[in-house]
Amino acid sequence: MGSQNYLSILMALFLCSCYSHTSAQNLPYKAVNLGNWLVTEGWMKPSLFDGIVNKDLLDGTQVQLKSTKLQKFLVAENGGGDNVLANRDSASGWETFRIWRVSDSTFNFRVFSKQFIGFDSGNKLVATSNSPSNPETFQIIKNRSDPNKIRIKASNGLFLQAKSETVVSADYHGPTNWEDNDPSVFLMTIVKTLQGEYQITNGYGPQRAPQVMQDHWNTYITEEDFKFMSANGLTAVRIPVGWWIAHDPNPPKPFVGGSLAALDSAFTWAQNHGMKVIVDLHAVQGSQNGNDHSGARDGYTEWGDSYIPDTVAVIDFLAQRYGNKPSLGGIGLMSGPTLGPNLDSLKKYYQQAHAAVRKHSETAYVIMSNPLDHGSKELLSFFGGFNRVVIDVHYYNLYSDEFNNMNVQQNIDYIYNQRASDLSGVTTTNGPLSFVGEWTAEWAVRGASTEDYQRFAKCVIYGDYMTGEWTAEWAVRGPSMEDYQRFAKAQLEVYSRATFGWAYWVYKCQDDHWSLKWMIENGYIKL
């Protein structure tokens, strides 16, 4: 070996150690999620949906239908695979139907056991088909002055009618005066909605969705935001992406192309402002948790073994494109899976997806969500088997009854005690790094509850306060600015112990306390 070669090896070693030194200095990250940018979540900006015709009837909307004549709910007998009847006094699972939107005014109805409502050769209503076609496609006609009152027209041109509790059929001819005794009139109650990427793109449809989404991507996050984030002490962004990004510019309908170019821009902006990008696969094909942000069509969680190859291919695509970019912070394999019994599929997927990243990069961090209860350590040793792996945990003092009755101080104590202990449980020396990939300073602490008012009123009545006039109104209000500041500070203190870092949910949101931008601008949070 000539001295030339020695020199270049030395150079390479020198560069390598420098490089790893620089990247090590970046940890732990102070990051923020760019949620609702490349994966839509309607609650953060509902106005994005305003231009959709029948925007209350998006994919996944759950409806219950009551015959005004019989005053009974329609039911898919046995949850599906059987007749549709009109004999239920109250409605729950079997009486609730999930909409698939075919056009602005035509829909399929998916029942509890996942079949679709349609009519058979005798025009009788049944829920037996596993894939919707013409007999399963219905037009919903709303009464314009009372939009909960509807008629439902079948593809044979006739209206549905509840003839009796045991006979519902698609054979009503003629117009209506919308009287309650008309068997073709139904009251529709919406019990749940979904507002994710599937809903917005299919809602606008192939003609309008590409422009609406492009305008959103161009304006929601710009380089100005990276300037702001970097100036305020943030060192990374976590960007939720959907599986369809791997099929850009022509993803399967209803998704539309263009999110890949936006992600490319984010890498450029991050580079310009000294930040890192954590790419997070947030919506996987089949849906990993049924939520808006999982790209679900109707809220069923169907991800499993059969989806592994396609999902690994998405990671492979992302790793190939970004794996060696200097501003890559890591690749998240799947956000927030609630797969329960599918734990084995998840492990299999993590293994293959990690290998897919390693095909393109030896050093990129691979981020795996801890799918179980927040305190769970079941997968710790599994995670420990990979190199440069990060465990992603999400900490919200929300979404669980345990937080509903906590006051301000109890919430703060919970952070210093429970969360600190949960986090140290997944933070090991020489093991995977830990990452609080989502948290927020919003919480379940609210103003006075009904029960608080009742207790206050009772106390006045039975206390020594009898005066001529009194009221149950009082000065109790929601949490103060200082309460929010203390809650945020507690979390920053504790989550700073995560070895990979943390990421606030979310950068921009119409609800102020969820928006880190707003919280920084208004002095609630200082990094």
Ligand SMILES: *[C@@H]1O[C@H](CO)[C@@H](O)[C@H](O)[C@H]1NC(C)=O
């Ligand atoms: C809506 O229903 C009411 C009866 O509930 C009826 O009087 C009215 O004409 C209907 N409106 C339209 C626009 O069909």
